Amino acid sequence: MTQTATAPAADAPEARVPLSPEPAAETAPERAPEEPILSFRNVHFYYGEFRAVKDVSIDIRPQEITALIGPSGCGKSTLLRTINRMNDLIPGIRVEGEVLYHGVNVYGKDVDPVEVRRRIGMVFQKPNPFPKSIYDNIAFGPRVVGYRGNMDELVESSLRRAAIWDEVKDKLKQSGLALSGGQQQRLCIARAIATEPDVILMDEPCSALDPRSTLQIEELMAELKKNYTIVIVTHNMQQASRASDRTAFMTMADDRAGYVVEQGETMEIFTNPKHQLTEDYVSGRFG
Secondary structure (H helix, E strand, O other), X not given: OEEEOOOOOOOOOOOOHHHOOOOOOOOOOOOOOOOXXXXXXXXXXXXXXXXXXXXXXXEEXXXXXXXXXXXXXXXXXXXXXXXXXXXXXXXXXXXXXXXXXXXXXXXXXXXXXXXXXXXXXXEOOOOOOOOOEHHHHXXXXXXXXXXXXXHHHHHHHHHHHOOOHHHHOOOOOOEHHHOOHHHXXXXXXXXXXXXXXXXXXXXXXXXXXXXXXXXXXXXXXXXXXXXXXXXXXXXXXXXXXXXXXXXXXXXXOOOOOEEEEEEEEHHHHHHOOOOHHHHHHHOOOOO
16 A cells, blocks of 8 residues: 555545544543554655665554664664654655554545644654743644643643753743753653643654763653653664663665564563574674
8 A cells, every 4th residue: 555645635524533532431441551552564665766664564552662773774763753744744755554543544545644743742853942932832832733721731731741840930931942952852842742642752862962861861751651652763772771661673675775673572672682683783793
């Protein structure tokens, strides 16, 4: 099956409820822990004629941290961005296969990519706060989606969940750009969770940070996974082994297309990998 990254027609039906399921009733049974919240099914990704990722089939479990590791250029960030259709903004891209979120293909013709990105937030490699006040950085997304609740409470709650409220509560009117690098990244995490997603994507969120700030982000991730599913791309093997529950190792084939060599529990990947390529990479013999 081939899906092209084109916006849905303006008169597309409004049947988008599966992408934003209502909270389960208290009496409803909880989802089984092994049921994935995200699934890749035979996913191939193309930039024009170049296939950057091939035949990826992996599951992402809810309320866990899944790390994508592998050498530079193997398609980790490309794969990450297929989840919330960030790649749609690049001309000439093409996706084959399915990326399922709550069982719904996010590339389906009736799926609104804006709704996808609201439900699946993104934190980038370099902290990128808007040139606005700290308050307006958090309020921006909710305003766009028409939030009608108490904005002050939402801003405070988001900053608290991102473990930065105590550091900024007295300077909410100051520019987010005035914060330190680590604070800016936590501000961006607060901005991502302000629209109430249930998945957070992180593309090397600590690569531009010092060790102390990196540890703060890792501690924050451990706290956030109680309520969110996190998928992280990292080149830091120590970070992947410390912070993630599951790991998928990717590398490049002879045609330069990235593919998944092995996936599994992080402890198994790092201590008892099934493939020699995985062992060579996590032990530092290549990559």
